[in-house]
Amino acid sequence: MAVKRATEVAAVKALVFDVFGTVVDWRSGIIREGQALGAIKGIKPDWEAFADAWRGMYQPAMSEVREGRRPFTKLDVLHRESLDALIQKFGITGLSEEETDAFNRAWHRLDPWPDSVPGLTRLHVKYPLAPCSNGNVALLMNMARRARLPWDAILGAEPARAFKPTAESYLRTVDMLGLQPPRVMLVAAHADDLKAAAGQGLRTGYVHRPFEQGPKAKPPEDTSGFDVVAKDMVELAELLGC
Amino acid sequence: MAVKRATEVAAVKALVFDVFGTVVDWRSGIIREGQALGAIKGIKPDWEAFADAWRGMYQPAMSEVREGRRPFTKLDVLHRESLDALIQKFGITGLSEEETDAFNRAWHRLDPWPDSVPGLTRLHVKYPLAPCSNGNVALLMNMARRARLPWDAILGAEPARAFKPTAESYLRTVDMLGLQPPRVMLVAAHADDLKAAAGQGLRTGYVHRPFEQGPKAKPPEDTSGFDVVAKDMVELAELLGC
Numbered sequence: 001m002a003v004k005r006a007t008e009v010a011a012v013k014a015l016v017f018d019v020f021g022t023v024v025d026w027r028s029g030i031i032r033e034g035q036a037l038g039a040i041k042g043i044k045p046d047w048e049a050f051a052d053a054w055r056g057m058y059q060p061a062m063s064e065v066r067e068g069r070r071p072f073t074k075l076d077v078l079h080r081e082s083l084d085a086l087i088q089k090f091g092i093t094g095l096s097e098e099e100t101d102a103f104n105r106a107w108h109r110l111d112p113w114p115d116s117v118p119g120l121t122r123l124h125v126k127y128p129l130a131p132c133s134n135g136n137v138a139l140l141m142n143m144a145r146r147a148r149l150p151w152d153a154i155l156g157a158e159p160a161r162a163f164k165p166t167a168e169s170y171l172r173t174v175d176m177l178g179l180q181p182p183r184v185m186l187v188a189a190h191a192d193d194l195k196a197a198a199g200q201g202l203r204t205g206y207v208h209r210p211f212e213q214g215p216k217a218k219p220p221e222d223t224s225g226f227d228v229v230a231k232d233m234v235e236l237a238e239l240l241g242c
Numbered sequence: 243m244a245v246k247r248a249t250e251v252a253a254v255k256a257l258v259f260d261v262f263g264t265v266v267d268w269r270s271g272i273i274r275e276g277q278a279l280g281a282i283k284g285i286k287p288d289w290e291a292f293a294d295a296w297r298g299m300y301q302p303a304m305s306e307v308r309e310g311r312r313p314f315t316k317l318d319v320l321h322r323e324s325l326d327a328l329i330q331k332f333g334i335t336g337l338s339e340e341e342t343d344a345f346n347r348a349w350h351r352l353d354p355w356p357d358s359v360p361g362l363t364r365l366h367v368k369y370p371l372a373p374c375s376n377g378n379v380a381l382l383m384n385m386a387r388r389a390r391l392p393w394d395a396i397l398g399a400e401p402a403r404a405f406k407p408t409a410e411s412y413l414r415t416v417d418m419l420g421l422q423p424p425r426v427m428l429v430a431a432h433a434d435d436l437k438a439a440a441g442q443g444l445r446t447g448y449v450h451r452p453f454e455q456g457p458k459a460k461p462p463e464d465t466s467g468f469d470v471v472a473k474d475m476v477e478l479a480e481l482l483g484c
Contacts, residue, residue, distance in 0.1 A: 076420065128383055138420025141370055141395045153383045153396040158418060176400060178318065178380025 001208075003239050005227045009185070012203050012240075014177050015123060016132035016155060018164075018188035019140065020055075021212040023120070023131070023149065023233075024110040027051050033106035037099065045090045048214070053089070057082035062134060062163045072161045074136040080104045107135070108142040113209065117148055119233025122242040124150040132156045132173045132186055132197075134163050153177075165196030174202065185228070187236065191221040203227045207236055243450075245481050247469045251427070254445050254482075256419050257365060258374035258397060260406075260430035261382065262297075262352075263454040265362070265373070265391065265475075269293050271352035279337075279345055287332045290456070295331070299324035304376060304405045314403045316378040322346045349377070350384040354391065355451065361475025362392050364484040372397040374415045374428055374439075376405050395419075407438030416444065427470070429478065433463040445469045449478055 003009050020026045027048075034047035061078040064070040083104050087095065095103070123129060131140050133156040140154045153176070157163045160172035174184045181201030188194050189209035198204050204226040210217035223229045230236035245251050262268045269290075276289035303320040306312040325346050329337065337345070365371060373382050375398040382396050395418070399405045402414035416426045423443030430436050431451035440446050446468040452459035465471045472478035 128387060130383075136420070137395055137397070137401075137418040141372075141419070145370060145394055151395075152387055153379055154394075155379070159379075159401040176379040177383070178378070 001230045001235055001239065003228050005203075008182065008203055009227050009240070011182060012127070012185045013179055013183040014128040014130070015185050015187055015205070016130050016173055016177075018186070018190060018193050019131045019133035019135055019143075019156075020107075020110075021209055022187065022189040022207055023116045024112050024143065024147070025212070026055060026107070026110050027212065027214055029110035030054060030106055033103060033109065037095075037103055041094055041099075043092060043094070045092060050086060050090055052213075053086055054079070054082055057085070058134075066163050066166055072158075072163075074158060075107075075134055076104065076136050076139055079107055105139075105142075108139050109146055110143060112147045112149065113232070115232040115234045117150075119235075119237045120150050122234070122237035123240065124152070126240070126242045128152040128177065130155040130173070130177070132164070132170065134169075164193060167196075167200050170197050170200045170202055174200075191223065191226075194226055198225070205230065205236055207231075207233060243471045243473050243477055243481065245470050247445075250424065250445055251469050251482070253424060254369070254427045255421055255425040256370040256372070257427050257429055257447070258372050258415055258419075260428065260432060260435050261373045261375035261377055261385075261398075262349075263451055264429065264431040264449055265358045266352040266354050266385065266389070267454070268297060268349070268352050269454065269456055272296060272348055275345060275348035275351065279341065283336055283341075285334060285336075287334060292328060292332055294455075295328055296321070296324055299327070300376075308405050308408055314400075314405075316400060317349075317376055318346065318378050318381055321349055347381075347384075350381050351388055352385060354389045355474070357474040357476045359390055359392075361477075361479045364476070364479035365482065366392040366394070368482070368484045370394045370419065372415070372419070374398045374406070374412065376411075407435060409438075409442050412439050412442045412444055416442075433465065433468075436468055440467070447472065447478055447482075449473075449475060 017023055030051035031047045034050055038044055065072055130151055130153040136158045137154050144151050155173045155176055160169050162168035174181050185203035185205050186197040187205040189207050194204040205228040206223045206226040208231050228239055230239055259265055272293035273289045276292055280286055307314055372393055372395040378400045379396050386393050397415045397418055402411050404410035416423050427445035427447050428439040429447040431449050436446040447470040448465045448468040450473050470481055472481055
């Protein structure tokens with residue numbers, strides 16, 4: 001793995017991060033929370049399929065907002081709408097409103113990948129760090145307190161009132177940092193997110209997360225256009241001189 | 243000092259803070275930065291008067307936005323406009339654009355009162371903490387990194403796109419925390435800020451900062467209506483069981 005554009009990377013003053021899949025392992029976390037709920041309620045749906053289906057409804061739900069058919073809506077609300085539909089689809093019964101709400105907040109309790117906190121903690125000494133995630137502020141803040149993610153601010157879709165990958169989601173985040181786009185690097189495990197950010201002038205750091213979608217590794221992405229490519233967050237810190 | 247409404251205070255789930263005057267000592271900080279700049283440039287204006295004049299232009303500048311005559315504008319920009327006027331008024335010459343910009347960022351480098359970090363660090367174990375300040379995100383984030391203020395998120399005027407004491411400034415901050423107003427306490431050294439927050443249903447914590455306006459203590463305010471009154475941030479932590 002390598003720094004591909006050293007001059008551009010040396011000018012970076014702050015790092016912003018995709019979160020779901022890049023910093024935290026959403027799939028294992030949702031499966032774990034589902035299994036814990038199932039053990040209490042005596043139900044055994046296929047929690048792996050449930051987790052994949054829940055995440056599968058994520059992009060379509062945001063599209064309503066991105067395409068202007070719906071005003072900006074917090075991800076907690078979109079997650080809850082998807083959850084209500086999936087509870088029906090998977091034939092789950094007997095959940096109280098309180099239990100359903102608590103399960104919806106499973107997204108607030110996702111665990112970081114093992115290298116995330118060590119890597120971020122090193123990066124934090126040199127750079128201000130913030131999420132640039134589609135998660136809402138409370139979700140990201142609760143997650144960070146539980147997992148000890150060293151964010152300096154909680155930025156992204158809710159403060160920007162725009163979901164990624166719209167231009168506004170990146171540009172308003174950069175503006176809140178008081179910087180110009182070439183001074184900010186987006187770190188993500190998703191090529192499409194990084195390409196959209198690069199289109200707005202941000203620098204790009206790709207982190208490999210082959211097992212985001214489960215134990216069968218996802219197909220490799222073309223990372224040749226990104227400024228830095230790292231195998232994990234600790235290597236990213238090393239490559240950035242932290 | 244005392245907790246006046248124990249039941250209401252026990253229901254609080256997050257604390258938000260006024261910053262200028264409550265967490266940091268803006269007056270000493272601006273005077274110190276002015277003196278440092280003056281030493282380099284060989285100029286000796288009355289930096290105490292300069293600091294008071296700069297802060298004196300703060301409310302009128304925000305009024306333009308609050309009253310709808312101007313779109314939301316970051317405090318860094320308002321500070322700079324005031325600074326440009328004061329440089330003229332105090333007859334200061336010979337500052338480059340770079341020096342003027344650096345002096346404008348003196349507000350990013352204010353020191354906390356001596357009890358602020360110890361008190362916030364204790365409060366942070368129990369409560370999520372965020373500024374609810376008229377400062378912009380970059381200002382508050384840079385200040386927090388320098389002073390090691392343990393914020394979980396940077397909230398307030400810029401994410402809310404509304405200056406205190408408008409209703410929106412408090413209500414959008416509470417909404418981003420994912421809470422209802424009675425679950426959030428505003429901590430401030432200014433009775434008018436707390437009264438406006440209480441008017442929107444927030445809980446209130448008054449912290450005495452008698453020397454905010456200089457060595458001659460400011461007149462005491464009527465604190466009888468607030469939920470908690472503390473002599474400093476460490477006592478606030480004690481009163482809240484931290």
